[in-house]
Amino acid sequence: MEAEPPLVRVSGLTKRYPGRGGRRAPAVEALAGIDLTLTRGSDLALVGQSGSGKSTLARCLARLEEPTSGQIWFDGTDLLSLRGRRLLPFRERIQLILQDSATALDPRLRAAEIVSEPLEVLGRGDRRERRRRALELMETVGLPAAWAERRPLELSGGQRQRLAIARALAVKPQLLILDEAFAGLDASIQAQIASLLRDLQGRHGLTYLYVSHDLVLMGLLADEVAIMFEGRIVEQGAVARIFTDPRHPHTRALLAAVPSRPTPAAPPPP
Amino acid sequence: MHGLLLLAGVSLLSFVLVELAPGDYFAEMRLDPRISEATVHALRARYGLDRPLPERYGRWLASLAKGELGYSFAYGQPVGPLLWPRLRNTLLLTVTATALAWLLAVPLGTWWATRRRGPADAALTGLTAMLLALPDLVLVLGLLLLAVRTGWFPTGGMVSLGHEQMPWGARVKDVAFHLVLPVAALVLGIVPALVRYVRASVADALGAPFVRAARAHGIPERRVLFRHALPAAANPLVSLFGLSLAGLLSMSLLVEVVMSWPGLGPLFLEAILARDFHLVLGPVLASTFLLLGGNLLADLLLAATDPRIRTEER
Amino acid sequence: MSARVGRVAALALLAAVHLAALGAGFLAPYAPTAQNRTLPYAPPAPLRFVDAEGVFHLRPFVYAVTEQGSVTGAYAEDRRRAYPVRFLVPGAPYRFAGLPGHVHLFGVDEPARIFLLGADGFGRDQLSRLLHGAQISLFAGLMATVLSLGVGWLLGTVSGFYGRGVDAVIMRSAELFLALPWLYLLFAVRAMLPLSIPPARAFLLLVLVIGLVDWARPARLVRGVVLTARERSYVLAARGFGASDLYLIRRHISPQTAGLLLTQAALLVPQYILAEVTLSFLGLGVSEPVPSWGNMLADLQHYHVLASYWWMWAPGLALVPVILAYYALSEALSTR
Numbered sequence: 007m008e009a010e011p012p013l014v015r016v017s018g019l020t021k022r023y024p025g026r027g028g029r030r031a032p033a034v035e036a037l038a039g040i041d042l043t044l045t046r047g048s049d050l051a052l053v054g055q056s057g058s059g060k061s062t063l064a065r066c067l068a069r070l071e072e073p074t075s076g077q078i079w080f081d082g083t084d085l086l087s088l089r090g091r092r093l094l095p096f097r098e099r100i101q102l103i104l105q106d107s108a109t110a111l112d113p114r115l116r117a118a119e120i121v122s123e124p125l126e127v128l129g130r131g132d133r134r135e136r137r138r139r140a141l142e143l144m145e146t147v148g149l150p151a152a153w154a155e156r157r158p159l160e161l162s163g164g165q166r167q168r169l170a171i172a173r174a175l176a177v178k179p180q181l182l183i184l185d186e187a188f189a190g191l192d193a194s195i196q197a198q199i200a201s202l203l204r205d206l207q208g209r210h211g212l213t214y215l216y217v218s219h220d221l222v223l224m225g226l227l228a229d230e231v232a233i234m235f236e237g238r239i240v241e242q243g244a245v246a247r248i249f250t251d252p253r254h255p256h257t258r259a260l261l262a263a264v265p266s267r268p269t270p271a272a273p274p275p276p
Numbered sequence: 277m278h279g280l281l282l283l284a285g286v287s288l289l290s291f292v293l294v295e296l297a298p299g300d301y302f303a304e305m306r307l308d309p310r311i312s313e314a315t316v317h318a319l320r321a322r323y324g325l326d327r328p329l330p331e332r333y334g335r336w337l338a339s340l341a342k343g344e345l346g347y348s349f350a351y352g353q354p355v356g357p358l359l360w361p362r363l364r365n366t367l368l369l370t371v372t373a374t375a376l377a378w379l380l381a382v383p384l385g386t387w388w389a390t391r392r393r394g395p396a397d398a399a400l401t402g403l404t405a406m407l408l409a410l411p412d413l414v415l416v417l418g419l420l421l422l423a424v425r426t427g428w429f430p431t432g433g434m435v436s437l438g439h440e441q442m443p444w445g446a447r448v449k450d451v452a453f454h455l456v457l458p459v460a461a462l463v464l465g466i467v468p469a470l471v472r473y474v475r476a477s478v479a480d481a482l483g484a485p486f487v488r489a490a491r492a493h494g495i496p497e498r499r500v501l502f503r504h505a506l507p508a509a510a511n512p513l514v515s516l517f518g519l520s521l522a523g524l525l526s527m528s529l530l531v532e533v534v535m536s537w538p539g540l541g542p543l544f545l546e547a548i549l550a551r552d553f554h555l556v557l558g559p560v561l562a563s564t565f566l567l568l569g570g571n572l573l574a575d576l577l578l579a580a581t582d583p584r585i586r587t588e589e590r
Numbered sequence: 591m592s593a594r595v596g597r598v599a600a601l602a603l604l605a606a607v608h609l610a611a612l613g614a615g616f617l618a619p620y621a622p623t624a625q626n627r628t629l630p631y632a633p634p635a636p637l638r639f640v641d642a643e644g645v646f647h648l649r650p651f652v653y654a655v656t657e658q659g660s661v662t663g664a665y666a667e668d669r670r671r672a673y674p675v676r677f678l679v680p681g682a683p684y685r686f687a688g689l690p691g692h693v694h695l696f697g698v699d700e701p702a703r704i705f706l707l708g709a710d711g712f713g714r715d716q717l718s719r720l721l722h723g724a725q726i727s728l729f730a731g732l733m734a735t736v737l738s739l740g741v742g743w744l745l746g747t748v749s750g751f752y753g754r755g756v757d758a759v760i761m762r763s764a765e766l767f768l769a770l771p772w773l774y775l776l777f778a779v780r781a782m783l784p785l786s787i788p789p790a791r792a793f794l795l796l797v798l799v800i801g802l803v804d805w806a807r808p809a810r811l812v813r814g815v816v817l818t819a820r821e822r823s824y825v826l827a828a829r830g831f832g833a834s835d836l837y838l839i840r841r842h843i844s845p846q847t848a849g850l851l852l853t854q855a856a857l858l859v860p861q862y863i864l865a866e867v868t869l870s871f872l873g874l875g876v877s878e879p880v881p882s883w884g885n886m887l888a889d890l891q892h893y894h895v896l897a898s899y900w901w902m903w904a905p906g907l908a909l910v911p912v913i914l915a916y917y918a919l920s921e922a923l924s925t926r
């Protein structure tokens with residue numbers, strides 16, 4: 007067991023975007039050298055304020071964006087050396103649920119079509135089989151089959167998020183990256199989705215990488231937190247440690263920003 | 277700079293297009309039994325038609341630099357001197373028509389914008405729709421019919437017989453008289469779209485928050501219109517000026533041919549029918565030049581009316 | 591008139607006109623090329639119900655006409671014999687949808703002629719020519735639109751989807767094509783092709799020229815839509831489970847260009863119909879004796895025809911409702 011490599015190991019990852027507006031605008035360094043390790047079955051939360059590069063890192067990990075330099079190892083394979091067909095098997099093993107479920111689903115398609123789309127792309131089964139599987143997956147995430155013919159705009163934010171999760175599960179991934187999966191949802195819905203995710207983790211042995219700006223919420227969900235600031239991971243550690251003994255000033259700032267809400271490590275006195 | 281590149285591109289494109297065409301001016305001669313194959317061959321060699329394409333383009337560019345624009349076989353002379361008077365005549369026609377069309381469209385469109393709903397609105401909507409749906413060709417023929425029936429206007433050409441002998445003032449009058457019909461055709465052709473656009477722009481400006489605020493402050497309606505709404509509508513209108521030129525030049529081609537106005541159009545058609553290739557290229561380049569020039573003018577106007585644009589580098 | 595009524599009326603009119611053009615062989619009483627050298631510019635024959643004796647006939651009839659003296663276009667009716675209009679009469683052979691036919695919707699007995707819209711200078715029936723000419727002019731417009739939008743869609747999609755070098759090349763070429771006034775460009779491209787060609791080839795050639803010359807505008811518009819479409823998260827999400835470029839274009843990007851293409855089509859068809867008409871009018875398109883609305887109008891370049899025979903204007907007048915209907919359609923589509 008100890009010989010097994012971590013599921014994901016990232017080292018020295020950088021991403022530079024050409025500056026917007028004019029050729030001579032300075033480049034934006036979204037990722038400035040990221041080192042990160044994810045062990046199997048763990049759940050890590052990546053927390054940082056808006057613009058700190060979280061989504062960029064998530065997209066690079068899912069190979070939806072080409073990093074400028076650095077390395078990503080997935081299950082012992084150098085992910086950045088793979089292109090096209092050879093990348094396909096890894097695409098199934100890593101799934102990213104994109105920020106903003108409202109635009110992550112094609113408004114023209116119906117719920118069942120959306121969930122079965124990955125199967126269609128990968129050529130799994132025939133039309134009937136795919137639909138059956140799609141309904142099954144919807145069931146798994148708590149969407150009754152009656153919703154199969156709805157379009158995304160006819161669904162609520164929480165239902166759309168469930169749909170996105172169902173779609174990601176269609177390819178049976180090992181790593182699920184959830185970018186701001188809880189943003190814009192009511193607290194009760196957040197709780198429902200969180201318990202759904204925990205349930206799925208138990209059943210399918212998933213590894214989660216949560217991405218969020220909300221440190222408190224992540225404290226409730228994840229075992230471990232990595233704090234991101236200006237394209238770097240400035241601090242990483244177990245949830246309890248981060249909340250009780252934040253070392254980086256930025257972490258303290260993040261904690262200070264939400265003083266009134268209960269934290270798991272330091273519950274307010276009754 | 278960008279415009280010059282485009283012009284160069286158009287010249288290369290049209291040269292290659294035209295030179296790739298099957299047959300040439302001398303090919304027609306082959307049909308004439310009195311002219312021997314050897315003669316045709318010698319003629320083609322003399323004019324360099326037997327050379328490879330890049331060399332012909334090079335030669336043509338060289339003659340372009342001299343202002344000759346190649347050689348017309350049908351006329352037996354360089355294209356340049358044939359082209360300049362035609363370009364001048366097309367310019368006379370299109371500039372007059374543009375000026376008139378705008379003089380008509382801006383006040384009419386502005387007035388229309390202040391009169392939403394009601395009989396005037398309905399009448400103008402109907403009238404412009406009718407004119408928009410009337411094919412240019414039918415419009416031109418209709419005006420020609422009017423001239424033939426009434427005899428009020430000359431039905432073609434640019435000058436009367438004996439124009440050369442007239443005193444200076446009479447000559448100007450003569451040309452102006454001949455201008456009436458083709459200009460009327462062009463104006464009627466472009467004004468409907470123009471008026472509609474002016475109305476839309478002014479109506480937009482009238483609905484803008486700052487204009488409504490001005491009105492709310494009790495500034496008189498006339499002043500609101502002229503000091504606030506019209507300046508705000510100027511920008512889209514100047515942009516439209518550049519855009520409308522292409523349509524104007526296209527329609528001018530038709531008008532010139534049907535009303536035998538000695539502009540680029542008839543020369544162009546004649547050259548196409550005679551397979552006189554360098555003469556085909558002349559009007560193509562000239563019209564591109566006019567269009568680019570008009571767009572440049574629009575850009576300059578835009579920069580002059582809108583200070584924000586001036587600071588923006590290309 | 592509500593927008594909905596307008597849309598339905600426009601569609602109905604267009605359907606009727608195009609069906610009439612398709613069925614030209616059957617609807618037209620004569621072959622479009624059949625000449626009657628003794629009847630140049632014969633005026634439209636009125637359908638009559640009351641004969642010279644004042645007797646009413648339920649079945650309409652026409653009189654035969656003969657030219658009076660040496661003045662062209664002066665005709666007198668011969669009232670001694672009425673020629674009743676007959677329906678489903680055999681006549682000149684034609685092909686309908688590839689099948690040969692010779693039955694015409696209506697006609698009259700020889701030697702009379704039924705020229706409901708008069709005759710041209712060769713004594714050819716204007717109505718028959720108008721119907722057959724519609725086949726050329728209207729379908730040239732439709733086919734050229736399909737071609738132009740097809741090419742524009744393809745290049746615009748490639749340009750917008752792949753960006754970078756391909757995009758630069760395609761967009762610079764588009765600028766080149768847009769730097770010329772469109773009619774000049776059309777004529778220049780037409781100039782590069784043989785001038786006198788058989789009508790069937792001329793038709794295809796016109797469709798090709800008109801369709802290919804104007805790809806730049808639709809390409810630009812499609813590119814704009816594709817540029818925003820490809821940035822949508824669901825496109826990225828589909829990439830995430832391994833969708834190929836072709837799949838993304840087919841499933842997520844093309845459907846978004848459909849509305850644009852439809853609106854553009856309604857705008858381009860009338861423009862391309864007019865392009866065919868203009869080219870044929872000036873002798874650069876479909877040539878005699880095959881009728882097109884353009885070459886039929888060419889006769890009006892003679893002032894005596896222009897001023898004396900109003901029925902020679904028929905193709906020009908027929909264009910107006912067709913164009914109006916297409917405009918109404920494009921407006922209805924764009925305000926959906």
Ligand SMILES: Nc1ncnc2c1ncn2[C@@H]1O[C@H](COP(=O)(O)OP(=O)(O)O)[C@@H](O)[C@H]1O
Pocket residue numbers: 023024026034035036054055056057058059060061062063
């Ligand atoms: N496609 C892009 N092009 C240019 N800059 C980008 C792009 N995507 C993100 N950025 C920039 O990179 C930085 C990090 O963005 P992002 O990863 O979205 O941050 P977060 O998800 O933490 O809010 C920001 O400054 C953003 O403006």
Ligand SMILES: [Mg+2]
Pocket residue numbers: 057060061062105
């Ligand atoms: Mg983000």
